[in-house]
Amino acid sequence: MLSDGELLRYSRQILLAQVDIAGQLRLKDARVLIVGLGGLGSPVALYLAAAGVGELHLADFDQVDLSNLQRQVLHDESRIGQGKVDSALQRLAALNPEVRLVPLREALDADSLAARIAAVDLVLDCSDNFTTRAAVNAACVAAGRPLVSGAAIRLEGQLSVFDPRRADSPCYHCLYGEGSEAELSCSEAGVLGPVVGLVGSLQALEALKLLAGFGEPLVGRLLLVDAASSRFRELRVKRDPGCPVCGARHG
Numbered sequence: 216m217l218s219d220g221e222l223l224r225y226s227r228q229i230l231l232a233q234v235d236i237a238g239q240l241r242l243k244d245a246r247v248l249i250v251g252l253g254g255l256g257s258p259v260a261l262y263l264a265a266a267g268v269g270e271l272h273l274a275d276f277d278q279v280d281l282s283n284l285q286r287q288v289l290h291d292e293s294r295i296g297q298g299k300v301d302s303a304l305q306r307l308a309a310l311n312p313e314v315r316l317v318p319l320r321e322a323l324d325a326d327s328l329a330a331r332i333a334a335v336d337l338v339l340d341c342s343d344n345f346t347t348r349a350a351v352n353a354a355c356v357a358a359g360r361p362l363v364s365g366a367a368i369r370l371e372g373q374l375s376v377f378d379p380r381r382a383d384s385p386c387y388h389c390l391y392g393e394g395s396e397a398e399l400s401c402s403e404a405g406v407l408g409p410v411v412g413l414v415g416s417l418q419a420l421e422a423l424k425l426l427a428g429f430g431e432p433l434v435g436r437l438l439l440v441d442a443a444s445s446r447f448r449e450l451r452v453k454r455d456p457g458c459p460v461c462g463a464r465h466g
Contacts, residue, residue: 217243221313225267238427239267245426246270246335250323250351252299253277254401254411255365255418256341257289262419264307264314268426271307272335274319275299286408323347328354337425339418340364340387343401345394352387355379356461361425361432362387365418368404372414372440375452376421376433379464384434385454386461410442 217225217239228234245268249256252275263271277299279290287299294302300318307316323331332338332354340351340362348364355362361378364387378384417438424430439448456462 216240221267224311224313228266233429234427238429241427242267242423243269245337246272247422247426248272248274248319248331248335248338249341250274250338250347251341251343252287252289252303253283253341253343254286254406254408255343255367255415256303256339257287258412258415259339259341259419259422260289260303260307261310262416263422264311266419266423267311268314268422270315270317270335272317272319272331273300273303273307274323274331275303276320276322286406286411288408288412323350325350325354329357332358332360335360337422338362339422341415341418345391348387348391349394352377353460356386356464363418363421363425365414367411367414367440368401368406370407370410370442372410372442374414374417374421374433374438374440375436376425378425378432378434379461381434383454385452386458388460389455389458390437390452407442410440413442414440 225239229239247263247268249260252273279294279297279299279302281295289306290302298320300320304316304318328350338355338360340348342348352362356379359379363376365374377386421432424432435452437450437452
C-alpha cells in the first residue's frame, strides 16, 4: 500500500484518472533499467525517481566531465571526476529516498545485459552509440522486455518504443538495421542541452505510460523532433518478419 507520505508526494499524479491509486502502486512495484546517465538519462532518472518508480537500476561506466554539464543536469560541478552512477545516486536519493537505487558501474556486454534486463520490467536506452543500442535491443527482445529508445544530436531528436510482448511491434533492428559507420557523436557534431532534455523527458513519459498502464505508447511509431523549427513528425514503423533479431520470436 501507499503510506501517507507517498499519497502526499504523488498526489498530483494520483489525481489523474489515468494513474489513480492503482497506477501509482504499479509504479511503486516496477523495476526499471536506465542505460546511460548523460543527457538523455538525466531527465529520465530524475522524472522516474520523482514519479515514484520503485526500483531504478542505473548503468554507466563513465565519469562526470566539465563538458557534460551543459546538458547532463543530473550532475553538477562538485562531482566532476566522480563516476556518473555515484553522482546519480546522491542526486536521486536526495530527490526521493523512497526509491530503491541499484548501481551498475560496469560496461554492459551481451552476457551481463541478459542478466540485468531479466531482472527488470522495462528498459530505457539513453546511451550514445549504436553498438550499445543494438546490444540492448537484442537483450530486450530475448527477455521479452519493452524498450524505450531515444537519441539526440545537433538540433534533432528521435524517440520510439519497442515492445516484444506485442506481435505487431518492430524492434530497434527492424528500424535501423546494422547502423552506419559514419554515425557521429555529440562530441563531434554538437548538441543543444534542451534537445536531449526534451527527448529524455518524452522517454520518461513513455515509460510511465507503459508501467502505470495508460495512454498509447509509441509502439510502431517513430517520433522525430526538429528543434530548429519546433516541429514534430511521426513515421509509422512496421515489424520486419525477416529481422534477424526479432523475426524468429514471432514466427
